[in-house]
Amino acid sequence: xxxxxxxxxxxxxxxxxxxxxxxxxxxxxxxxxxxxxxxxxxxxxxxxxxxxxxxxxxxxxxxxxxxxxxxxxxxxxxxxxxxxxxxxxxxxxxxxxxxxxxxxxxxxxxxxxxxxxxxxxxxxxxx
Numbered sequence: 869x870x871x872x873x874x875x876x877x878x879x880x881x882x883x884x885x886x887x888x889x890x891x892x893x894x895x896x897x898x899x900x901x902x903x904x905x906x907x908x909x910x911x912x913x914x915x916x917x918x919x920x921x922x923x924x925x926x927x928x929x930x931x932x933x934x935x936x937x938x939x940x941x942x943x944x945x946x947x948x949x950x951x952x953x954x955x956x957x958x959x960x961x962x963x964x965x966x967x968x969x970x971x972x973x974x975x976x977x978x979x980x981x982x983x984x985x986x987x988x989x990x991x992x993x994x995x
Contacts, residue, residue: 886920893945
């Protein structure tokens with residue numbers, strides 16, 4: 869499961885399997901602060917597992933640098949501290965989108981590049 873990016877190390881003794889998360893994030897999108905970038909898959913489709921794999925890669929990166937003590941994870945939402953700051957990812961199945969929210973304007977470009985490279989990795993290695 870780790871090779872297919874469906875499982876990532878959470879800490880020394882635990883692993884995260886995002887597809888087993890069942891709590892859904894229900895707060896309106898307007899309550900999520902920061903700059904927003906929408907990855908729109910509506911022209912084709914958002915394959916099952918893309919969001920979960922993206923969360924695994926983010927958690928893996930976060931656990932190497934900061935630990936996951938500040939992470940908040942739901943079935944369709946993740947708030948994770950990466951190298952440059954906090955990112956929030958929201959999957960909306962109805963519109964076939966994954967939205968990235970970044971609070972720190974100065975880190976937005978770097979965080980966008982990190983998320984884009986993760987999506988490219990998922991596309992090339994798994995899809």
